[in-house]
Every structure is written in structure tokens, then in C-alpha cells.
Amino acid sequence: MRHRKTFGISGISSDGGMNWATTEAWLSALNAANYLGYSDWRLPHTLPVNGTAYNYNMSLDGSTDWAENISAPGSAYPGATGSEMAYMFYNNLHSRMWVGYYVHGDDGPFENIRWYYWSETPYGLDPDNAMWGFGSGQSAVPKYRNDFHAWVVFDGDVGTVPIPGAVWLLSPGLIGLLGLKRKILG
Amino acid sequence: MGGSSLGVLTASRLSRNTAAIGFDMRLTALGRENLKEGQAGVYLGGCLMLHITKGKGDRGMKSRMVGLAVAALVLAMVGTSQAVLIDRGGGLIYDTVLNITWLQDASLASSENLWNKRH
Numbered sequence: 001m002r003h004r005k006t007f008g009i010s011g012i013s014s015d016g017g018m019n020w021a022t023t024e025a026w027l028s029a030l031n032a033a034n035y036l037g038y039s040d041w042r043l044p045h046t047l048p049v050n051g052t053a054y055n056y057n058m059s060l061d062g063s064t065d066w067a068e069n070i071s072a073p074g075s076a077y078p079g080a081t082g083s084e085m086a087y088m089f090y091n092n093l094h095s096r097m098w099v100g101y102y103v104h105g106d107d108g109p110f111e112n113i114r115w116y117y118w119s120e121t122p123y124g125l126d127p128d129n130a131m132w133g134f135g136s137g138q139s140a141v142p143k144y145r146n147d148f149h150a151w152v153v154f155d156g157d158v159g160t161v162p163i164p165g166a167v168w169l170l171s172p173g174l175i176g177l178l179g180l181k182r183k184i185l186g
Numbered sequence: 187m188g189g190s191s192l193g194v195l196t197a198s199r200l201s202r203n204t205a206a207i208g209f210d211m212r213l214t215a216l217g218r219e220n221l222k223e224g225q226a227g228v229y230l231g232g233c234l235m236l237h238i239t240k241g242k243g244d245r246g247m248k249s250r251m252v253g254l255a256v257a258a259l260v261l262a263m264v265g266t267s268q269a270v271l272i273d274r275g276g277g278l279i280y281d282t283v284l285n286i287t288w289l290q291d292a293s294l295a296s297s298e299n300l301w302n303k304r305h
Contacts, residue, residue: 016296
């Protein structure tokens with residue numbers, strides 16, 4: 001058991017599952033709390049796999065946006081980055097789908113990975129649905145489902161490059177040497 | 187948890203999918219499906235190393251040096267090509283391909299810290 005981060009939002013299961021509305025409220029609270037020093041957290045987005053327009057016909061080779069193996073190596077659009085969750089699942093975590101079943105790759109550097117996730121993208125043909133699954137492939141999901149999870153991201157890299165500790169350790173010595181030089185020359 | 191492992195696979199599906207999954211796992215073992223640019227060099231470099239070090243005497247020594255250089259180059263390439271996910275510390279993982287930073291905890295709102303739990 002650990003201290004869960006609900007940020008005062010109710011309606012979240014002990015497992016972290018929540019419906020779409022709760023997820024949006026939780027995300028707002030996360031940003032208001034400036035979690036880890038960032039206030040631009042968002043859910044991963046689901047853009048068209050072909051880079052131009054959504055195709056909601058079902059496919060198994062990742063050639064459409066309601067599909068298994070989107071962005072997977074060997075799929076119709078290998079390495080496609082439109083669906084961030086798909087890229088995570090099939091490329092970063094090396095997982096695969098086989099007609100409704102999955103072959104799990106690895107967890108990479110991540111922890112606490114769940115099976116169903118929301119993306120921030122509504123389903124184009126029905127606003128009561130939002131996109132993504134995870135282990136079940138990518139599809140539209142009714143927003144009332146409360147067993148989906150939130151895996152948050154923000155754009156870009158961390159903002160600051162930390163100064164190595166060694167520089168701080170060396171600083172007094174360098175200042176001392178400068179002082180010594182002045183003394184000798186003076 | 188490294189390499190591929192069989193997730194959900196029922197007995198009825200097993201025979202139908204075994205060949206394909208076996209193929210997939212074989213590729214994973216080889217590392218081919220995880221290959222980024224440069225990683226192919228691991229296998230190319232390995233082959234070169236084996237081939238070149240067959241030489242004898244001075245020629246063999248020179249060949250071994252070349253082999254070592256190739257191996258070092260390949261290792262350097264592997265080091266850079268694997269830098270797709272960079273651990274920035276503090277629970278943040280930078281994804282160099284998507285240019286986004288993921289939270290390391292994939293279910294922050296959960297009160298359970300479970301590894302590999304999917305449902």
C-alpha cells in the first residue's frame with residue numbers, strides 16, 4: 001500500500017481506475033498542484049496513424065485507427081508517432097497483439113503499468129467515447145467506464161540541465177587558486 | 187522483466203499462434219525487433235570480429251586490433267541507439283522519439299504499487 005495521489009478528487013478506485021470525467025478533474029488537480037514542478041501534464045494523444053485523417057475501420061495490422069499493432073514493427077505504419085500510447089506499447093515496451101491476445105514485452109524503466117488507459121482524444125464518431133485501450137489494442141471506449149487509468153506526460157524534456165556536483169565541489173578550490181595567484185602577482 | 191513473455195494465451199489459441207509467437211520471441215532474443223539505427227551493427231560487428239580474428243602472426247594481431255576497433259565502434263553505436271528513453275530522475279522519463287516526458291509511475295492515482303499488473 002502506498003499514498004495514492006488523488007489530489008482531492010473522489011471517484012477513483014483504489015486501483016487508480018476512473019471514468020473520463022473524473023480523469024479530467026484529476027488531471028486539472030494534478031496541474032493545479034504543480035506536481036513535480038510541472039503544471040502542463042496531459043494525457044497522451046491519439047492522432048491519425050496515417051498522419052492525415054482518422055480511419056475507424058478495424059484492422060489487425062495497424063493500418064487504421066481502431067486497430068491492433070498500431071506503430072508496431074512490421075505493421076502498416078511502423079514507428080508511427082501519432083498515437084503516443086501505441087508507440088509506448090508496441091515500441092518502448094515491445095509488446096504485440098495477436099488477434100485479441102497480447103505478447104508482453106517488458107516494462108522498460110516504468111512501474112505500476114496497468115492494462116487500460118485513457119488518451120486525451122475523443123472518438124470522432126461519438127463524443128461519448130474516447131480513444132484508447134492498451135492491451136486490447138486501440139479503440140473507442142465509452143467515457144463512463146471507470147476502470148481506465150491515467151498515464152500522464154508533458155511536452156518536451158525537463159527544463160533545466162543540473163550542474164554536476166563536482167563543479168560545486170571544485171568551486172572553493174578554484175576561488176582559492178585565484179586568490180593565491182593574486183597574492184603572488186601582487 | 188526482460189525479453190518477451192507470453193501474456194494471455196488460451197490453450198485453444200496456442201497451437202494457432204505458437205509459430206508466430208515463437209518467431210516473435212526469436213526475433214526478440216536476437217534483438218532485431220528492438221533494433222534502432224546502429225544496433226544492427228552488433229551482429230555485423232560480431233561477425234566481422236569472428237572473421238577477422240582468424241588471422242595468424244602479425245597479420246592476426248593487426249586483424250585482432252581491427253576487430254577490437256570494430257567492436258568498440260559497435261558498442262558506442264549501441265550506447266547511443268538505445269537512448270530512446272532517458273531517465274531524468276525524480277520519476278521522469280524522457281522519450282526522445284515522441285519528444286515528451288512520461289511519468290515513471292504509470293498509475294499515479296493508484297494506492298497499489300504493483301509491478302506488471304494489467305487488467
